[in-house]
Amino acid sequence: MVWLRAEQPVDLDGVRRVVEAAFGQPDEARIVDQLRADGDLAMSHLADRKGEIIAHVAFSPAQVIDDAGEPREIPGGLLALAPMAVLPEYQRQKIGGGLLQSALMRLEREGVGAIVVLGHPEYYPKFGFTPASALGLRGPFDAPDEAFLLRVLRDDLPRDAFHGMLRYAPALQG
Numbered sequence: 738m739v740w741l742r743a744e745q746p747v748d749l750d751g752v753r754r755v756v757e758a759a760f761g762q763p764d765e766a767r768i769v770d771q772l773r774a775d776g777d778l779a780m781s782h783l784a785d786r787k788g789e790i791i792a793h794v795a796f797s798p799a800q801v802i803d804d805a806g807e808p809r810e811i812p813g814g815l816l817a818l819a820p821m822a823v824l825p826e827y828q829r830q831k832i833g834g835g836l837l838q839s840a841l842m843r844l845e846r847e848g849v850g851a852i853v854v855l856g857h858p859e860y861y862p863k864f865g866f867t868p869a870s871a872l873g874l875r876g877p878f879d880a881p882d883e884a885f886l887l888r889v890l891r892d893d894l895p896r897d898a899f900h901g902m903l904r905y906a907p908a909l910q911g
């Protein structure tokens with residue numbers, strides 16, 4: 738049985754362990770710690786198997802900066818998905834997919850406007866993400882178009898809501 742739930746204070750070491758193991762280096766786990774320390778961990782969702790944390794996904798606030806340098810108003814707000822991690826021995830067993838679906842459903846219910854992700858171009862489209870550039874959104878990093886993806890969760894967003902440059906929370910902005 739895998740329990741999908743929100744992070745609790747007691748989970749911090751387990752989350753760090755999953756993220757480090759999935760990426761094979763400490764950088765992404767440090768980003769999660771920094772997001773949390775900055776108050777920017779808008780959602781930290783995990784998969785718990787008999788008390789062991791086996792997968793984790795983080796969301797943090799992001800902004801779209803228009804050509805005049807002003808942040809755009811996005812109803813419900815925009816969140817960046819990063820990082821996402823599954824313990825190596827549990828990868829490719831639909832654990833990450835289940836966790837991501839559950840997180841997205843929850844965010845949609847909460848009225849969040851959209852989610853942006855920079856990640857595997859073959860993975861995120863399975864969950865409704867499409868190239869962000871099609872909606873006029875540019876990323877601050879030099880990444881291929883097909884890796885910079887957006888999923889709109891509300892149907893009442895202004896047409897030009899994503900015209901501009903993405904600004905991540907400081908821990909992700911680098």
Ligand SMILES: CC(C)(COP(=O)(O)OP(=O)(O)OC[C@H]1O[C@@H](n2cnc3c(N)ncnc32)[C@H](O)[C@@H]1OP(=O)(O)O)[C@@H](O)C(=O)NCCC(=O)NCCS
Pocket residue numbers: 759760820821822823824827828829830831832833834835855856857859860863
């Ligand atoms: C990427 C990751 C989060 C996916 O989680 P997972 O539990 O292994 O994925 P799932 O089993 O839910 O896979 C769902 C689907 O995506 C596919 N998939 C899984 N990992 C993939 C990858 N790295 N690239 C492309 N497709 C992938 C699966 O084959 C499956 O396809 P199907 O539905 O057609 O059968 C996980 O493998 C991981 O932690 N990788 C290392 C860290 C990382 O790269 N994080 C993401 C950064 S963007």
